[in-house]
Amino acid sequence: MAERREAFKMLFSANSAKVETNKGDAYYDRLFQQCRARLDELKASQPLQAIDFHEILSDEGYDRREFMKWASAATAMLMLPPMFTPLVAEAAELMTRVPVIWLELQDCAGNSEALLRSDGPKIDEILLDIISLEFHETLMAAAGHQADAQLEDAMHAFKGKYLLFVEGAIPMGMEGQYGTIGASGETFHEHLVRVAADAAAVVAVGSCATYGGIPAAAPNPTEAVGVMDVLKGKPIINIPACPANPANMVGVILHFVLTGQVPELDSLLRPKFAFGYRIHDNCERRAHFDAGEFVEEWGDEGAKNNFCLYKMGCKGPMTFNNCSIVRYNEGVNWPIGVGRGCIGCSEPDFWDKYAYERPMSDANIKAPTGGVEKTVDQFGLGVLTATAVGIGIHAAASAVAGKKSDEGEAQ
Amino acid sequence: MKPGYEKIKRMTPAMRIIHWVNVVSILAAVITGLYIAHPYYQSFIADPAVDKYVMAWNRWIHFIGAILLDVTSVAVAYLYFFSRFEKPYKKLVPNARNVTEFKEVLINLLTLNRRKNFDSSHSDSFNVVYFTIMHLMLILMLLTGLQMYVHGLASGESSIGAWWPWMLHMTTDWTLWVFGGNMGVRYVHHLMMWWIVAWVMFHVYYQIWRTIFWQEGDIAIAFGGSKFKKSSETE
Numbered sequence: 001m002a003e004r005r006e007a008f009k010m011l012f013s014a015n016s017a018k019v020e021t022n023k024g025d026a027y028y029d030r031l032f033q034q035c036r037a038r039l040d041e042l043k044a045s046q047p048l049q050a051i052d053f054h055e056i057l058s059d060e061g062y063d064r065r066e067f068m069k070w071a072s073a074a075t076a077m078l079m080l081p082p083m084f085t086p087l088v089a090e091a092a093e094l095m096t097r098v099p100v101i102w103l104e105l106q107d108c109a110g111n112s113e114a115l116l117r118s119d120g121p122k123i124d125e126i127l128l129d130i131i132s133l134e135f136h137e138t139l140m141a142a143a144g145h146q147a148d149a150q151l152e153d154a155m156h157a158f159k160g161k162y163l164l165f166v167e168g169a170i171p172m173g174m175e176g177q178y179g180t181i182g183a184s185g186e187t188f189h190e191h192l193v194r195v196a197a198d199a200a201a202v203v204a205v206g207s208c209a210t211y212g213g214i215p216a217a218a219p220n221p222t223e224a225v226g227v228m229d230v231l232k233g234k235p236i237i238n239i240p241a242c243p244a245n246p247a248n249m250v251g252v253i254l255h256f257v258l259t260g261q262v263p264e265l266d267s268l269l270r271p272k273f274a275f276g277y278r279i280h281d282n283c284e285r286r287a288h289f290d291a292g293e294f295v296e297e298w299g300d301e302g303a304k305n306n307f308c309l310y311k312m313g314c315k316g317p318m319t320f321n322n323c324s325i326v327r328y329n330e331g332v333n334w335p336i337g338v339g340r341g342c343i344g345c346s347e348p349d350f351w352d353k354y355a356y357e358r359p360m361s362d363a364n365i366k367a368p369t370g371g372v373e374k375t376v377d378q379f380g381l382g383v384l385t386a387t388a389v390g391i392g393i394h395a396a397a398s399a400v401a402g403k404k405s406d407e408g409e410a411q
Numbered sequence: 412m413k414p415g416y417e418k419i420k421r422m423t424p425a426m427r428i429i430h431w432v433n434v435v436s437i438l439a440a441v442i443t444g445l446y447i448a449h450p451y452y453q454s455f456i457a458d459p460a461v462d463k464y465v466m467a468w469n470r471w472i473h474f475i476g477a478i479l480l481d482v483t484s485v486a487v488a489y490l491y492f493f494s495r496f497e498k499p500y501k502k503l504v505p506n507a508r509n510v511t512e513f514k515e516v517l518i519n520l521l522t523l524n525r526r527k528n529f530d531s532s533h534s535d536s537f538n539v540v541y542f543t544i545m546h547l548m549l550i551l552m553l554l555t556g557l558q559m560y561v562h563g564l565a566s567g568e569s570s571i572g573a574w575w576p577w578m579l580h581m582t583t584d585w586t587l588w589v590f591g592g593n594m595g596v597r598y599v600h601h602l603m604m605w606w607i608v609a610w611v612m613f614h615v616y617y618q619i620w621r622t623i624f625w626q627e628g629d630i631a632i633a634f635g636g637s638k639f640k641k642s643s644e645t646e
Contacts, residue, residue: 387613
């Protein structure tokens with residue numbers, strides 16, 4: 001009996017369940033040593049802000065246990081084994097030693113909002129509070145020339161050490177005159193290149209900074225582009241989404257503090273720990289997709305029963321992000337959770353190619369030449385109609401002409 | 412057999428099996444593919460989601476159809492060059508003889524069989540070019556389809572090992588750049604389906620038209636493997 005059970009288990013358990021994703025002890029030991037050395041180095045340096053992280057935590061009502069729970073979760077998010085938890089906790093405590101310069105270009109400040117707004121800050125947000133934010137147009141008290149001076153100071157003092165966060169697209173049209181800085185009249189493009197020159201790494205936050213986002217949507221009047229399109233020779237980390245998830249910002253900073261390096265990136269320079277899989281792959285409604293249970297119209301029985309939103313234009317199957325796991329607003333909810341599909345906001349050209357609220361086959365696609373807008377099926381039926389008309393004409397002519405042939409005149 | 416006619420072998424059993432496997436696969440892939448792109452029927456099955464699997468079965472059938480098409484296409488690609496029956500690649504070479512034959516077959520079609528200056532007892536240039544076009548479209552379907560498939564294997568792992576997603580990325584990632592991201596890949600995959608359906612429409616019409624006008628029983632090729640030709644004309 002036991003043998004037979006074992007045989008059945010062998011027969012019916014998929015190989016995929018046995019895939020080894022562990023990189024091996026040697027790899028993790030080496031990484032652990034590397035992180036240890038890096039943290040010791042940071043510890044020896046002066047904190048940039050005279051604040052006690054744990055004091056702030058207890059002021060906000062978090063005890064040590066809750067902090068360690070957070071550290072475990074953050075370790076898991078970074079896809080590291082549990083032995084890294086104390087290191088992650090330590091990295092959090094050392095965040096005061098990371099200088100950050102935050103630039104806002106062609107944006108709506110949505111990403112700044114995302115990291116600021118919270119009802120009773122969670123540990124992620126507190127961390128974003130204690131990183132040494134040396135310059136941030138929206139948050140700083142200084143304005144005008146004082147603000148400029150603050151930026152120059154920060155760039156000089158932390159040359160080669162600061163993380164540069166960029167929010168917003170870079171308008172390249174009209175020689176960059178669509179966006180200029182204050183009295184100097186420096187264009188966004190010049191500004192970005194200058195400030196990025198001495199940065200340790202550049203983090204493009206939000207879809208605008210990543211691919212141009214909304215400003216770059218057709219017809220893109222300002223010729224907006226993303227950071228990676230104009231900045232060369234610097235490590236760039238993209239954290240797209242509209243807005244970027246603060247959890248992913250913290251993840252990237254944590255990784256930088258831990259290792260001094262950028263995390264593993266995909267072909268669009270997005271950290272794999274957050275963008276290494278599709279929303280669809282971990283969606284809470286995935287079972288309804290596989291079952292063929294779809295919301296047909298807003299508010300129908302399917303909608304009340306949390307059916308799949310694919311027919312309402314959800315772009316989860318084409319969008320790489322971790323929303324379905326970490327959600328937004330500290331795990332409270334996320335677009336699909338509230339019953340409306342994903343609009344693919346972390347993918348390139350999302351406004352034109354993803355956010356049309358219906359399945360791709362129903363969307364009007366602009367012909368490359370402009371003008372004609374047809375869905376792929378309308379166009380396809382046009383092709384079939386043309387074929388049918390051609391066949392019809394030929395068949396009719398054949399019928400009229402009759403079967404005549406001068407066969408055999410030449411071979 | 413009608414006196415004055417003789418039987419000519421045109422398709423080996425292997426070619427006929429390939430032909431009908433392709434017919435069934437294309438039909439299945441179109442029906443299920445349209446469902447995957449936009450689920451056009453609802454499953455009124457009063458079971459919980461876990462027991463239904465309507466979309467999952469559609470995808471499964473779609474992939475099986477795709478696999479069958481891929482296998483037959485590989486076989487066809489081999490036969491193009493190494494068939495012991497007729498090597499189609501010889502008709503693809505754009506030499507004077509093939510170009511002339513291509514033109515003559517086209518003229519025959521356009522003049523409603525008023526002119527027939529080619530030997531219809533074997534596969535002609537027009538035919539081979541026409542079938543090559545279909546196989547090129549199928550290759551594009553394969554590459555764009557596998558690109559969409561590998562999105563689900565983003566971990567870089569699969570049940571048959573890491574080599575599989577790696578190979579898919581290596582062979583299909585270029586489609587992302589050429590067609591403008593994974594939406595572009597979907598669009599091309601969907602649009603190409605319509606061109607294949609149009610191809611099928613003309614193909615079926617042309618076989619019927621040939622059967623009627625040439626009077627050589629062409630429609631029988633795909634079933635029995637042979638057609639007929641006036642004895643006086645065959646050398």
